[in-house]
Amino acid sequence: MKAFLALAVSWALAYSVQAQELAKGKVYLDVNKNGKLDKNERGIGAVAVSNGRDVVTTDKDGNYQLPVGSDNIIFVIKPSGYSMPLDENNHPKFYYIHKPNGSPASKYQAVAATGKVPAAINFALYQQAEDPNFSAFVFGDPQAYTEEELAFFKNGVINEISDKSIAKFGISLGDLVGDDLSLQPKYKSVISTMGLPWYNVMGNHDMNYDAKSDSLSDESFEHTFGPNNYAFNYGNTHFIVLDDIIYPNPRTGKGYLGGFRKDQLDFVENDLRNVAKDKLIVLAFHIPLYHENSDIFRNEDRQRLFDILAPFKHTLSLSAHTHFQRQYFYGQKDGWKQEKPHHEYNVGTTSGDWYSGELNEKGIPVSTMRDGTPKGYAILKIQGNQYSFDYKVVGKPAAYQIDLYSASVIPEKYTKRYPIYANFFIGKEGDKVRYRVNQGEWKDMDYVRENDPAFLNSLAKYDTANDLKTTRRPSNPEKSSHLWMVNLPKLKAGNYQIEVQAIDLFNRTHTATKTIDVR
Incomplete structure (x- = not known):
């Protein structure tokens, strides 16, 4: 009885292996770039190909095989030193969709039935x-x-x-x-x-x-x-x-x-x-x-x-x-x-x-x-x-990495009440951000987790509008993770250049300047 059961199990396993569909094909160097595997075009070995879960590599002749079910996309993983064909929209052509019955019914456009797996699913590559x-x-x-x-x-x-x-x-x-x-x-x-x-x-x-x-x-x-x-x-x-x-x-x-x-x-x-x-x-x-x-x-x-x-x-x-x-x-x-x-x-x-x-x-x-x-x-x-x-x-010079927010005209009597904010777009907590006035001594700015005041100002234009604004109101603010501030020092009447310097996580220095008029 045990021998019979063992034989039955081995038959079942053998049948399941035989019944499993396989996607087969070749990854090849498409010398003439016609999208077809020609007789004189060689396969490329050691290239990875996947069904979305399993990953195999091609043999020395560029051949691969992968199991497929009723919903698989077979694709090549582009190796270094090669490019892939592109469609009319510059979209890489690196995959074959295998959905024998197509996508389920939907109100959206989806994949039509692809039928049986082709005898060969080949992928073209170009050297570059x-x-x-x-x-x-x-x-x-x-x-x-x-x-x-x-x-x-x-x-x-x-x-x-x-x-x-x-x-x-x-x-x-x-x-x-x-x-x-x-x-x-x-x-x-x-x-x-x-x-x-x-x-x-x-x-x-x-x-x-x-x-x-x-x-x-x-x-x-x-x-x-x-x-x-x-x-x-x-x-x-x-x-x-x-x-x-x-x-x-x-x-x-x-x-x-x-x-x-x-x-x-x-x-x-x-x-x-x-x-x-x-x-x-x-x-x-x-x-x-x-x-x-x-x-x-x-x-x-x-x-x-x-x-x-x-x-x-x-x-x-x-x-x-x-x-x-x-x-x-x-x-x-x-x-x-x-x-x-x-x-x-x-x-x-x-x-x-x-x-x-x-x-x-x-x-x-x-x-x-x-x-x-x-x-x-x-x-x-x-x-x-x-x-x-x-x-x-968008629309700004590459050097624009810090936005400075402060009043441009300030009364001499109250300069210490006026803040200057620096929003360092790629910054993070722990970055060194400093300021100086008229090329004086550099001083540290304080990292703060606050709403960006420039954004709040743009939002207030909508929330306090007396005339109809037909464009979309900005979203409610999110506290910035890359904002620094400091109150201005006591300054006498005159024009001042405020310079801010920030060092990013790649040790590069960025600067921004703003002129204020103290009266």
Whole structure:
């Protein structure tokens, strides 16, 4: 009897292996760039390919095979020294969607039935030189709710970038649109005018809200952009893009929760097995990992991610979502297992404060964020496995990194009652920020956690208006994490130049000046 049972189990196992569908194909060097595997084109070995969970590497001839089910996207993980074909919107063509029955019925556009897995799913690559020192654009939340707001994004951000060639590619950190998923292809067309390969993160406003499970909340995103969990290499840097929104919220059944499914973290773990420990690992997702409130991000998911990253000494996370700008540092008390903290840059947004506020000279909302950070974008700069970044305010010179707020005309009798505030956009608590008057002695300014007074002033124009304001009222303020202040010293009548100097976390010095008239 035991022998019969053992034989039955072995038959069942053999049958399950045979019945399992496999995606097979080749990663090859497309010499003539025609998108077809020609007889004279060779395969490329040791390239990673994934089904969204498992990760395999091609053999010496470029061949791979992966198991697939009823809802998989097969994609190649671009190796360093190669580029991928681009579609008409400069979107990398690195994936094949396998949904034999298509997406579930939805009011949103999604994936049509793809049928059986093809006999071969091949991926073309082109050779390209890649300097390990390079830059990339990082956009937080374009988040256009309407075509008018898409035009604000194009005319107010993209068209303002005069030299797009300074970067090799770009990343948008989610909330590409604002709930109207029919705008996703239009966003894709707009972002293509950057003229660069562009990678997109899924945000909570990019989801199918009629989905019954988290694994199906990305169907429209997948239709337009492909996988929402994937990776690629450039130079000596490995990028991992993740969807960190769980919908519906498993705790309440309503809304969403920050976190990761097990299969997503399995993908990260499997992916990083093929990555050298000395590489820089850059993660891009939408909702910050910050865990002051566990109702916002699931602690156990962040902990497993930190456990997976533990062997890697050079890491960085990029997030958006909040519509303010902040630097987070995770230490051992947060579950990070290295002596050097893990840095997460919560990037300011290209939509600013949701396209709110007064219009500028081009008819585009100023849209300063609620912590006083002006609308803008980041430029990630990588040197080997080290990084730095700049925050570029839209429509301002690159040197504009500090906003000074104070009265311009002050009575001599009361100068000590007047404060000057410095909003250092990429600053953080502990940075050294100083001021001096008429090139005198440098003195420290005080770090404060307050509402930015310039933002409060712009908000007051709406809240005390005597005439109808037809533009969108800015949001209520958020206490800034990068604000310093000091009261002016006693000054006699005359003109004074106030100079502020700030040193950032990369030991670079930034300055700003303001002239005041004491009478």
